Amino acid sequence: MDVPAVPEKVDPELLTAVLDGRWSELKRGVRAQMATEEFLDAGALGVEEHRAQVLDQLRKLAATDRPALGFDPAYGGAGDVGGSVMSFEMLGLGDLSLMVKAGVQWGLFGGAVQLLGTERHHEKYLRRIMDLDLLGCFAMTEHGHGSDVQHLHTTATYDAVSGEFVVDSPDPGATKEYIGNAARDGRVAVVFAQLVTGGEERGVHAFLVPIRDESGAAAPGVTIEDCGPKAGLNGVDNGRLSFDHVRVPREALLNRFGDVAADGRYSSPIESDGRRFFTMLGTLIRGRVSVGGSAGNATKRALALAIRYGERRRQFQSPDGDEVVILDYLGHQRKLLPALAKTYALHFAQEELVAKLNDIAADAPEEEQRELESRAAGLKAAQTWHATSTIQAAREACGGAGYLSENLLPGLKADTDVFTTFEGDNTVLLQLVAKSLLTRYKEHFQDLSPLATARFVAEQLVDTVLERTAARQFVERFTDSDDAVVLFDREWQLQLFEDREGHVLDGVANRLRKAGKDPFGVFNSAQDHVLLVGRVHVERLVLEAFVRAVEACTDPEAKALLERVCDLYALSAIEADRAWFLEHGRITASRSKAVTAAVNSLCGALRPHARTLVDAFAIPKQFLAAPMLDS
CATH class of the missing domain: 1.20.140.10 (Butyryl-CoA Dehydrogenase, subunit A, domain 3)
Known part of the structure; x- marks a missing residue:
């Protein structure tokens, strides 16, 4: 199949400029530093040597202004959240252990202090965190409650007599697991625990808990274990933490979203425990x-x-x-x-x-x-x-x-x-x-009365008829068009992705609407459908972002090449999900075969530009220094 024209040659630096975008100057600076000898890969280093090298590299990063990018200017930061994230991302071109350890120190530990704490915490800790004077951990994950953070078991019980919180791991499942910086270098941990005051649980909150003294020994009541060698990322000192009635002052509570007075009274700007929890976690998405x-x-x-x-x-x-x-x-x-x-x-x-x-x-x-x-x-x-x-x-x-x-x-x-x-x-x-996508169906889920159920089902029947009609019209609109024209029609690609997402979302909403007395059972039986909703939604967002980037490109040759790369993304995604598109009448069998032919043709057309497309990533040379490329 013939594909639209591709330029004979494109300068990779033109593509680099498009890729680097808004933070191009910052990215050039990170590349320049990573190109120095100090940031080479770990190679054949042992675990302890690798950890030592990564800590040394972390100190070199701390000597620049980049770790401070995302922090409050009042404490020496730059208030550039996007620049901060980009600087972490760029480390992914090299030793990923360095990226992870930097992310733990300045993204998770420092980010939690800044975003969950208040002025008293900022004044005391932020400069030390930025300067690497205070190394810390982010102790959320538990051995028995990895993804279920809302129901973790670690407790922080307020003692009004002493004015302290008592942090405790009540069972082995409450052990904090896989905690970066814990096994070797961390001095303080942000510990997520169930806050208890006046005999009442108030949900998960974050506390600053010292885990080592100045000599590096474990603090009283704190047990630290090394997770040991891992499949990868061995430059990061992951460890386990457990607490045996460890006392910390009342001020150790990171109290932006919830506070405890000296007499034990709890207060929060957010009344609902559940909403408070999700608001708290929502502030931590930078990592x-x-x-x-x-x-x-x-x-x-x-x-x-x-x-x-x-x-x-x-x-x-x-x-x-x-x-x-x-x-x-x-x-x-x-x-x-x-x-x-x-x-x-x-x-x-x-x-x-x-x-x-x-x-x-x-x-x-x-x-x-x-x-x-x-x-x-x-x-x-x-x-x-x-x-x-x-x-x-x-x-x-x-x-x-x-x-x-x-x-x-x-x-x-x-x-x-x-x-x-x-x-x-x-x-x-x-x-x-x-x-998140299903929130638009909220009104249907709130009222499960027979009348509401009947109305919802009736609406769904009407919607199904309309949807099938729209699908038929969508197919018929392009039926008589030449495949070579349709498949490279950006509107057709975008509409196909959008239409698929809408259909899948409506379907899962209809299945979940039948929850009745067994909501868990219904949800569990529809989980494959739920996951499909998430996947197709993301694919639609990604295609739209690519289209906008191409449209914004000002160099005609770079734009023409990116147009074809965008086609290859869209058509290979359609090809991967041909079963769905065929089952739901969005493409015909002959058009399905044409999609595969178009992907093949695009691969051939882009083959001469493959090296240009990867050179445009501008990866520092030493991170591509593989002997197989020298032979």
């Missing part, structure tokens, strides 16, 4: 956004390695007797180029997300804040799953060479594997996205 972006940068690095290798490695002879460069094989292009297109798409969606995070007002309406949290959750899931699958594909594309540690891909694979389950398990995050 989730940074993880998604870092996964995207690790994916770029893997693709750059695999595509460069694919241009060098030759295998099997062509009819003229010359060995064929493996990237010239369609099967090899299929492994890498759709993944590359999706990496570009996710990049632009991430840029929009960070901009929204940066620009949202502190007093923005709750609906706007919830939409941001939902988008952050969905993109983190999409980016980290994409990283896992793409890095594996890149490893396979490099054959045995890709399995050697010296060629970097095994380390990337190991380090990013946990990204799918930390900062929010991806399956849970997609359910959060679906829940």
Whole structure:
């Protein structure tokens, strides 16, 4: 199938400028520092050597102004939330242990103090946190309650006589698990615990709890264990923390959303315990956004390695007797180029997300804040799953060479594997996205009377007829059009994604409406549908972000190339979900075959630009220093 024209040659620096966008100057600065010798990969270092190297690198970062970017200017920060997130993300091009440890120190620990604490905490701690004078931990996850933070077991009981909170781990399941900075370097932990005062539980709150003294010994009542070697990220000192009636002053409570007076009286600007909990967690999404972006940068690095290798490695002879460069094989292009297109798409969606995070007002309406949290959750899931699958594909594309540690891909694979389950398990995050989307059905779920049920069912029948009519009209509108025209019609692509999302969302709402006396059973039986809602919603957001980025591109050659990369993302996503589109009458069988033909043709058309597209990531040279590229 013929595809629209692709420029003969595009300068990768033009694409770099488009990719770097709003924070281009900051990104250049981070790249320049990462290009120095001090920020090389861990290589064959042992666990303790790796941890020491990462701490040393962290101190070098602290010597710059970048760790202070996201903090309050009143305490030496710059108030640039977007710049702060971008600086963390850029570390994903190198040793991911450094990115994670930096994220724990300044994103999670420092972010919790700033966003959950008040002036007394800011004045006492923020400068020390920025300067790395005080290393800390973020102790939320428990051994027995990983994703279920609302029901964790650690308690912080207020003693009005002494004016102290007593922090306790009542059972083994309450042990804080996988806590970065805990095993070796952390001195203070932000501990999430159930606040109890006057015999009444007030839900989860955060407390500053010292875990080590100045000599590095565990504080009284605190038990610290090293999680030991992991599959990856061994430069991060993950540990376990448990507390045996550890006393901290009343002021240790990070009290922005809830406070306890000296006599034990509880007060909060948010009356509902549940709403307070979700508001508190909603302020901490920077870490989730940074993880998604870092996964995207690790994916770029893997693709750059695999595509460069694919241009060098030759295998099997062509009819003229010359060995064929493996990237010239369609099967090899299929492994890498759709993944590359999706990496570009996710990049632009991430840029929009960070901009929204940066620009949202502190007093923005709750609906706007919830939409941001939902988008952050969905993109983190999409980016980290994409990283896992793409890095594996890149490893396979490099054959045995890709399995050697010296060629970097095994380390990337190991380090990013946990990204799918930390900062929010991806399956849970997609359910959060679906829940947010279902809020527009709230009025139907509030009233379960027979009359309301009958009315809802009647509305659904009407909607089903209208929906089927709209689907038929949608198909008929393009039925007689040439496939080569339709498939590259941006409106058709966008409408197809939007239509799919609306249909799936209506369907899951209808299933959940039947909950009745067994809401858990109904939800559990519809969970696959719920997860599908989250996935297709994110795919629609990602395509729209890519389209906006292309439209904003001012260089005609760069724009023309990005148009085709956008086509490859859209059509490969449609191809991956052909079963749904066919089952629901959105495409015909012949058009389904045409989609595959179009993906093949796009891979061929973009093959000459593969190196340009990865060079545009501007990855520092030493992070692509794999021996397989020298042979």
